[in-house]
Amino acid sequence: MSGDGANSSDTGLNSNPYGSTVEIFSDESVLKEDWQPEKLPEREKELDEIRNALAPATRGVNAHNLFLYGKTGQGKTVAIDHELDLLNEYANSQDDLELSVIKTSANNQSTSYQLAAHLIKEIRDGSKKPSGIDQQSMFDLLYDELRGLNETIIIVIDEIDSIGSNDDLLYELPRARKNGHLGNQWISVIGISNDLEFRDNLSPKVKDSLYDSEIEFAPYNANQLTSILERRAERAFVDGVLDGDVIPLCSAFAAQDEGSARQAIRLLYKAGELALNNDDEVICELHVREARDILERKRIEEGMRSLTTQDQLALLSVVALEIDEETPARTRQVYQKYKDIAAILDSNQLVERRVRDHLQSLGMQGFLIVETRNRGIQGGSHYRFEVKTDLEATLDILGEDNRIDDVVEDLTDIATAKNLV
Ligand SMILES: Nc1ncnc2c1ncn2[C@@H]1O[C@H](COP(=O)(O)OP(=O)(O)O)[C@@H](O)[C@H]1O
Ligand SMILES: [Mg+2]
Structure with a gap:
């Protein structure tokens, strides 16, 4: 399909590179990250549970504390936003329900101190973050701010796992009324986490204080992703530009990976952009495959930028074993490779246990597949590693x-000779 469409000649714009001769999008904004869908039929059950947890707020007492967890792209944030919008709408229609909702992301706030400062900033509507005081004074400052809010306070802490083990605030906040820090106010906390292990690693006292109910967002399957994409596509694209294979393929790719709606939507959007940039009138399977390669590469690039040299060496060792066709490989095997590579590069060599820590962290970051095997009656477990990303x-x-x-x-030369890349 050529770019010199007949209809552009009379506009005089056909030489301008911004002009396009094909029409793909009717409302591109629907494919953007921050577009808010009106309906989430795949999450009816979860929305119901959220509603049940928030409902006490409408009856003049505090909402239940709530903890949402599930992998990224499962609709956790959008589900909470959806329910809080409805609750706000209801509160506005009622004279006796005065609601204050504070939404914040703990992303980049790795301590209770920082999170408290961040919440204060949020309540003060973006003014400067307080600093230079001790933790208790920071918490006191937060209570001052909370006392200035409405009678029913709901605090949403997204990406709550960023706070790690420094979780005093998560213990203190839900108990603020009981401990006399608030006026005649109710407070509840909604935590959202992408890290499934975060919950298990919370200190028992925090668990006790924070956990009235928890809701798991299980990964979407291919069918669910397909219906999510179909609803978007209907509004986003001009009629007839989507080849029948496109949505099922985007859904299948995303379902095979982590079942993320975010990933599925990004794939579809990227495929549309590729068609548009090529002046292709129809989005087809090839665009989706190319989109996947581009997005996968971007994901790896972004993640790899933050790797330390030792992370890189550990990863490179598994890559080398992959090329030797010896993966999944045990820690001992990876460590031998690691020593060889570290010697060639004349770099500092860690002990085996530390290298294993790096390997496990690479697993958490999605670069390696880590298999755990229990040793049986001897106790303990061993691990096997292989490369997860495209070689x-x-x-x-x-x-x-x-x-x-x-x-x-x-390594690339060997892999090429073996037809592995
Ligand atoms: N059931 C759904 N229907 C429509 N869009 C959805 C659905 N679930 C997720 N999305 C969309 O997918 C993207 C990721 O969702 P988000 O709530 O940010 O995921 P999480 O917070 O779990 O990482 C958002 O653009 C969101 O609008
Ligand atoms: Mg989210």
Whole structure:
């Protein structure tokens, strides 16, 4: 399909590179990250549970504390936003329900102190964060601010796992009324976490204080992703530009990965952009495949930028074993490779246990697949590692770092000779 459409000649714009001869999007904004869908039929059950937890607020007492967890892209944030909008709407229609909702993300706030400062800033509507005082004074300052709010306070802390083990505030906040820090006010806390292990690692006293109800958001399956995409596509695209394979393929790719609606929507959007940029009149399977390669590469690039040299060496060791076709590999095997590579690069060598820590952290970050096997009656467990990301893209990106590019180049040659990339 050529770019020189007949209809552009009379506008005089056909030489301007911004002009497009094909029409793909009718409302592109629907495919953007922050677009808020009106309906979430795939999450009826979860929405119901959220509503039940919030409902006491409408009856003049505090809502239940609530904890939502599930992998990223499962509709946790959008579900809470949806229910809080409805609750707010209801509160506005009622004379005797005075509601204050504070929404914040703990992303980048790695301590209770920082989170308290962040909440204060949020309540003060974006003014400067307080600093330079001790933790108790910071909490007191937060209570001052809370006392200025309405009678029923709901605090949403998204990405609550960023706070790690420094979780005093999560213990203190739900008990603020009981401890006399508030006026005649009710407070409840909604925590949202993408990290499934965070819940298990919380201190028992926090669990006790924070957990009235918890709701799990299980990964979407391919059918659910398909209906989510169909609703978006109907508004986003011009009639007839979507080949029948496109949505099922986007859904299948996302379902095979983590079942993330975010990922599925991004794939669909990217496929549409590729068609548009190529002046193709129809979005087809090839655009989706190319979109997937581009997004996968971007994901790896972003993640790899934050790796330390030792992370890189640990990853490179598993990559080398993958090319030797010896994965999944045990820690001992990876460690042998690691020592070889560290010796070639003349870099500092860690002990085996520390390398295993790096391998596990690479697993958490989605670069490695980590299999755990129990040893049975001897107790303990051992691990096996293999590369999770696309091998070719991984080698390309690691090769951009000039501390390790010689080793990566050799590995790439071997992989190429073996037809692995
Ligand atoms: N059931 C659904 N229907 C429509 N869109 C959804 C649904 N679930 C998630 N989304 C969309 O997917 C993206 C990711 O959802 P989000 O709530 O941010 O996920 P999480 O907070 O679990 O990471 C958002 O653009 C959201 O609008
Ligand atoms: Mg979220």
